Amino acid sequence: MAQAAHAAEAPHSSTGIDSRKVLMWIFLASECLFFGSLIATYLVFKGDIPLPAPGFIEAHMHDGVVTGWFPTDRVVDGVEYAGVLNIPVTSASTFVLLMSSVAMVLAVYGAQNGRLKMMKIWLLATLLLGIIFLGFQVFEFHEFGAEGLNLATNQFGASFFVLTGFHGAHVTVGVLMLGSMLLASMRRTGLGPEAGFHVETIGLYWHFVDIVWIVIFTVVYLVPA
Amino acid sequence: MSAEGGHAAGSHERSHPTVRQYVLIGLLLTVITIVELAASYTPGLGVLLIPILMVLSGIKFVIVVAYFMHLRFEKALLTRLFVFGFVLAGAILISLLALFWGDPAVINR
Known part of the structure; x- marks a missing residue:
């Protein structure tokens, strides 16, 4: 009887691990390659950014300072450039994403231990923190655009927006998944008998998005050019 | 379950x-x-x-x-899977940097 119950609970795979979880980890491993390539591209262009054309300098000179070209402040050939990266604001958004990971792991804990109210509360907290992070990113992109930096400005702009934009797209997908999971948990049947597994799987994706940002925050914002 | x-x-x-x-x-x-x-x-x-x-x-x-x-x-299998992807990503990163870091043909394009 006990053996039959154990057989019913055992994952159907030769590895002893639920195949869906293995698939998720393979997906996350492939995402490492994706973001690794984008980070490498960013580093190549961050290392040596060419000077802007005179037309750009004239168009973006405000009070003797040129904006929207370099990531950090610098003076080249007597011309003062203001860096676009706003580290205090990004530090705040990094804190928000870190806290969303804490909220996510508490939601997983609630789901795996049958504490459904706890699961719902922390899923909602994760969702809201994810939306706040996206708000920070929209604000940052808007500020950069106002200063003259966009995808077409220079190689730094192109690689920066592609890298952080793809990360933002991943956060957006995560927010949508969290929202749909939260809505599904409100149904009369809830998330069904595998609630713990479903929330854990989305949690894996969410934490991955967080670790990618841990690397981006250091490489893009903190490491000097 | x-x-x-x-x-x-x-x-x-x-x-x-x-x-x-x-x-x-x-x-x-x-x-x-x-x-x-x-x-x-x-x-x-x-x-x-x-x-x-x-x-x-x-x-x-x-x-x-x-x-x-x-x-x-x-189980260790999941760690091996993830570390494999991570190491491969690191190798790609190092290769790209070695190939293109400071290359004026790329930087000034």
Whole structure:
């Protein structure tokens, strides 16, 4: 009887691990390659950014300072450039994403231990923190655009927006998944008998998005050019 | 399969952290981030700055993967899968930097 119950609970795979979880980890491993390539591209262009054309300098000179070209402040050939990266604001958004990971792991804990109210509360907290992070990113992109930096400005702009934009797209997908999971948990049947597994799987994706940002925050914002 | 059953089906070998431990890990991550930030604003670190930032970032990365993603509590197969992808990504990163870092034909395109 006990053996039959154990057989019913055992994952159907030769590895002893639920195949869906293995698939998720393979997906996350492939995402490492994706973001690794984008980070490498960013580093190549961050290392040596060419000077802007005179037309750009004239168009973006405000009070003797040129904006929207370099990531950090610098003076080249007597011309003062203001860096676009706003580290205090990004530090705040990094804190928000870190806290969303804490909220996510508490939601997983609630789901795996049958504490459904706890699961719902922390899923909602994760969702809201994810939306706040996206708000920070929209604000940052808007500020950069106002200063003259966009995808077409220079190689730094192109690689920066592609890298952080793809990360933002991943956060957006995560927010949508969290929202749909939260809505599904409100149904009369809830998330069904595998609630713990479903929330854990989305949690894996969410934490991955967080670790990618841990690397981006250091490489893009903190490491000097 | 119950919620508890779903938990057990993940073939965990060690017991998971408690809520208190998760919160403490979150605090630790916050402290490491503050130290990173302080280091980036500290003048005089010179060539030490980048290794310091990389080590701190690596510690945060490992903590999240090991405890929040529960890799520490899973079977070794999942760790091998993820490390394989991560090492491959590192190799791509190093290769691209070796090929194109400072190459004027790329930078000025």
